[in-house]
Amino acid sequence: MSPAQVNKITYNFLNNNYYFATTERVCQFDGFLAAFPEVYFPNYNVKLKSELEIISQLEAKKIEVQEYQENKPVRYNEGSLVQELERLGIGRPSTYNLFGRVLLKRGYAELNEKGQFIPTPLGASVNN
Structure with missing residues (x-):
């Protein structure tokens, strides 16, 4: 399949010496995303106002502060990896x-002392 063509637009805002940034991805050509949009960009059809100009003045209609904690991702062990593959319908x-064996053999991951898969730098670079 053809690769998707996605433009990434970054917006930077400065207000009272506070810096804010956000990005949007605008899909120009779906390519392989036509088959798997939710896998790569769960909300890639959601678009900000792409007509913003440099030095545009924006008025905040609502300001909401949310506090949350982000937990580190749960590491898969061999059993939980099999369960997740079954749940997603991947493989037989x-x-x-x-x-799991392929991840280890190709050097994409290593097992820690708890038997959990830990990505190697190679595995992280392949994933990104």
């Missing part, structure tokens, strides 16, 4: 155990 029962 005869291939589920191969996924």
Whole structure:
């Protein structure tokens, strides 16, 4: 499939010496995203006002502060990886155990002392 063409637009705001930034992705050509949009960009059809100009003055209609804590991602072990593959409908029962072995064999991940998969730098770079 053809690659998608997505423009990334970054907006920077300065207000009373506070700096704010946000980005939007505008899909110019769907390419492979036509088959899997929610996997790569769950909200890629949501667009900000793309007509903003440099030094535009914006008026805040509502300001809301939310506090949240982000927990580190749960690491998969061999059993939980198989369960997640089943849940997502990836692979077949005869291939589920191969996924973990391939991750280890190709150097994409290592097992820690708890038996959890930890991505290697190679695995992280392939994922990004």
